[in-house]
Amino acid sequence: MDSKQKVRGFSCSIHQIGNLGLQLLWSLVHLLISIGYFVVAAAAAVESYLISSGLLTRYKVLNISKLKYLAIVIESDDAVQTSKVVQLLRWLEVMGVKRMCLYDAQGVLKKSKASIVKMLDNAVLFEELDEKDLLEKPKCMALEFASMSDGKEGVVKAANLLFAKYMELGNRDGLDDEFFTEAQVGEALRAVGCKGPEPDLLLVYAPVRCHLGFPAWRTRYTEIVHMGSLKSMRLGSLTKAIYKFTRVRQNYGK
């Protein structure tokens, strides 16, 4: 019995040492990855400087007409830095981007929308534009502010609206499947206030590349590019992201 217990105890210790060794290896792998990311970030900072100082000439000419609508997703904890957000918008304005959506999941940007628009010289709220303004070439910057309530919750409101509309038609014999189409859902979303168009490009200023709940209905073919956190935003990186977008060719599934 004694020797069996000793063997059991010994193999338990070996197992624990083995686990400790694996844990150390795992931590080492992640440490090496962090060092790698640091080096890449340093290289990106140098490249960004070269782009913004005009030394990398290929980024000087941007075919901005290809970017009809831009979305910017910002981590909510960073969205309180209104001055950084305004700086970002000023860079975009100089590049010629006129229509955009600012999104953060918790609606921090929505709460500061009035002060953001005030701090910019030539900006209006997207909802203040009428159909005629939307069709004409934009004279000023139009900003839309969105949050998670415009995403999944917006679809719920649209579903309730569609159901009420359907019941008004008076057909209680069973659901007419033909009534529920993508066009109907799209119209219902606009009716409940989720009006914005589908962005061509979505820039994510967050620790991770993720859309953080940007309205699903509007991101079918949107290019999603990770820019890093808002505190490390750079003009050169922004220019490069938009330049790369203008070179993308989409098949739309074909």
Add this chain to the structure above:
Amino acid sequence: MRSCLFKVLCMGPIPTHFSFIMDGNRRYAKKMDMGEGAGHRAGFFALVSVLKYCYEVGVKYISVYAFSIDNFKRRPEEVKTIMDLILEKTEGLLEEGSIADQYGVRVYFVGNLKLLSEQVRIAAEKVMEATAHNTRCVLLICIAYTSCDEIVNSVRECCKDKMEEIEDEEGDDLVDIEKHMYMGVAPDPDILLRSSGEKRLSNYQLWQTTHCTLYSPTALWPEISLLHVVWGILKFQRSYAYFEKKKKKML
């Protein structure tokens, strides 16, 4: 070597659900000077390898974008080639020794299956029935699928339920909508890998990827290997604490 690598990886969190957009089969065929259908076949072999790696490391749910509703717009010959391949491989899942058998995989075909030919639909239903008792892992094959169609279907099904409970004056809520999603049989993905370097989701799992790491390696789908799966898991591990904090805030 692989099992040592997986033992090290398993010291950190492993994604519960790993999703894949299998992009680049046609470009691969062009690059390797192969016939068009050969690219999709090469893509299938890559899929089988990826499934094995994921199930061995402990991923429980895997979803793959096999065929989008938008893909029906392709040339009819190409659509037929892909559908024939899907039918052949779906029937293969019923055979003894298939990957479903080996790893105890429950298979779901997720999407607007009414858009498929009767042959493919019947084969899919047979596989779903035959693997319904498997509990170790889950494979969701998104076919005739788009997120927008999924949302419309969910809204329709919610309204159907409401019609049947017409005395109940309460409206739909988020739980009702999510219950009727095609992807409602699995938790939301933790990481989504789209091969060939494209940075868009192309109408795939837009609803489910709120807190999902998006990863776009430049390799074409048939070139996707163990290294890409491992790198994806490492990326997930790096963002795990961030997303856990986000999910707790939402509760």
